Amino acid sequence: MAIVGSIVGSITRAIPATIPDLPRPHGAGGGGGGSGAPTFDLVINDLTSVGSITRTDGPGDNAGIWFNPDGTQMYIMGINGLQEINQYNLSTAWDITSAGATPDVAVTVSPPTSESASSIRCITFSHDGNNVFILGNLADRVRHFTTTAGAWDISSGLTGVSNSLDLTGAGIRPYHISFNYDGSAMYLLDAVNNEVNKFPLTGDPWDILTRGTLVQVSLAGITTNPEGGYMTPDERYFIIKDGARSYALVEMLTPGDLTTLSDLHSTNVDFPATTNGLHFFVKTDDGSKVYCGNQDNTVSQATT
Secondary structure: OOOOOOOOOOOEEOOOOOOOOOOOOOOOOOOOOOOOOOOEEOOOOOOEEEEEEEOOOOOEEEEEEEEOOOOOEEEEEEEEOOOEEEEEEOOOOOOHHHOOOOOOEEEEOOOOOOOOHHHEEEEEEOOOOOEEEEEEOOOOEEEEEEEOOOOOOOOOOEEEEEEEEEOHHHOOOEEEEEEOOOOOEEEEEEOOOOEEEEEEEOOOOOOOOOEOOOEEEEOOOOOOOOOEEEEOOOOOEEEEEOOOOEEEEEEEOOOOOHHHEEEEEEEEOOOOOOOOEEEEEEOOOOOOEEEEEEOOOEEEEEEO
């Protein structure tokens, strides 16, 4: 994602999943990360903008953007004035410019306890489309919902699972949340303490209230203000952005093991062009496109 103007050499990534329509590589899951044959090569030598959309139909500050596995449904999560998830059905898969002028489905969601609209920093789907997580950094909390009607279907709204997970005891100021492909591990970017944090989830998949031992790793020397990003579901690569337009691509040399984190490339890039980006997504079948939800009412896409 906005990672990059040029990466010298070749970076190969594996993306797992038994999630519908995504192949699962050998060794994926279990909170330890995917291994085995990679499913695509994400060498980013240049980022070419191929379109954006400006929304006039819902709240601004697009703190989340997500797609179903075949790229025919896009979910944009706005937070400015109203926490709302808007679903757009795309007539051309993975092309945001093929979205209609207004959302096909819209659903409001409640922030975690003691959080407000202005403190929401990230809204993320699980990779199986059954769970939604909202994160705020006023009270440092995360709220977990399930999709009432089933995977990728928000037409009947969301059902609250846990009112909030309080991260203050762990000393985490959360700005971004990511999960591995099977929901057995949760990662949090902390822009205040400049860290990335990992909790193994020891209960049911995606259950953020059943956490194992916390692992915290400093991002000093890589970035100074990690406000947003995207982690590949195999727990191998993290794309991290700061509060401006500086991006870092980091790799867990042993997938899922934060202590093996390595800085592959850091750069300033002019993506998105309109304003600072908040949340990124990678086209999960081949890595050929990246998407960014922005601080105004725009969403951008680029090819790699």
